[in-house]
Amino acid sequence: xxxxxxxxxxxxxxxxxxxxxxxxxxxxxxxxxxxxxxxxxxxxxxxxxxxxxxxxxxxxxxxxxxxxxxxxxxxxxxxxxxxxxxxxxxxxxxxxxxxxxxxxxxxxxxxxxxxxxxxxxxxxxxxxxxxxxxxxxxxxxxxxxxxxxxxxxxxxxxxxxxxxxxxxxxxxxxxxxxxxxxxxxxxxxxxxxxxxxxxxxxxxxxxxxxxxxxxxxxxxxxxxxxxxxxxxxxxxxxxxxxxxxxxxxxxxx
Ligand code: 0L1
Ligand code: MG
Numbered sequence: 001x002x003x004x005x006x007x008x009x010x011x012x013x014x015x016x017x018x019x020x021x022x023x024x025x026x027x028x029x030x031x032x033x034x035x036x037x038x039x040x041x042x043x044x045x046x047x048x049x050x051x052x053x054x055x056x057x058x059x060x061x062x063x064x065x066x067x068x069x070x071x072x073x074x075x076x077x078x079x080x081x082x083x084x085x086x087x088x089x090x091x092x093x094x095x096x097x098x099x100x101x102x103x104x105x106x107x108x109x110x111x112x113x114x115x116x117x118x119x120x121x122x123x124x125x126x127x128x129x130x131x132x133x134x135x136x137x138x139x140x141x142x143x144x145x146x147x148x149x150x151x152x153x154x155x156x157x158x159x160x161x162x163x164x165x166x167x168x169x170x171x172x173x174x175x176x177x178x179x180x181x182x183x184x185x186x187x188x189x190x191x192x193x194x195x196x197x198x199x200x201x202x203x204x205x206x207x208x209x210x211x212x213x214x215x216x217x218x219x220x221x222x223x224x225x226x227x228x229x230x231x232x233x234x235x236x237x238x239x240x241x242x243x244x245x246x247x248x249x250x251x252x253x
Contacts, residue, residue: 060224
């Protein structure tokens, strides 16, 4: 089957919130082919009128890398349709089996291209915000191989951002508390994101270069989960508080 056809399969699954078998069950895909499928599936979204507004980093904690048996992070694309306004609700029926994880987001004021240091990456940042990513693997039982998850836009599905803050706030070790229904459910530190979320930003610049891309001024970069992800169900209210950065929240209906 052509990569185009596989891109249509994952895009349809995402668009209709329908679970699908893993592509790897029937196709021996390389990581490069998986990123090509991701690009083609996002191109379908852009053709429907969505706009590319940034990138997300995934598998940014050591625990998740070990679990997947990989030693590098993965990335996916963010479109404007994936953004949930702070405090708004998401409709459960638009997802297959969504989960939420606490993150830090960066807004870029300058492009970043290829290999950059942590300092160079942070110098390109206009603002930082508390953020949550709603991940939703389109594969049955949330089970996948590495090429599967990359082809499926690294499980990215939606995201919510709090207020933007000055980049002079060091995001290297900020306390993060995610609550569901008013009960703290995940407590962690931004240091769990590759030791410093800025390292994830630098890694994003390096990784997208392999696909001939650069991180653009004005883009939002989601640095990756600081804790394990939590399953979402209708009726839940979810809130994240990040030390010095503030809060962000959404509901599931
Ligand atoms: O954002 C993430 O770290 C998720 C990446 C894909 C793996 C998963 O869906 O848990
Ligand atoms: Mg994430």
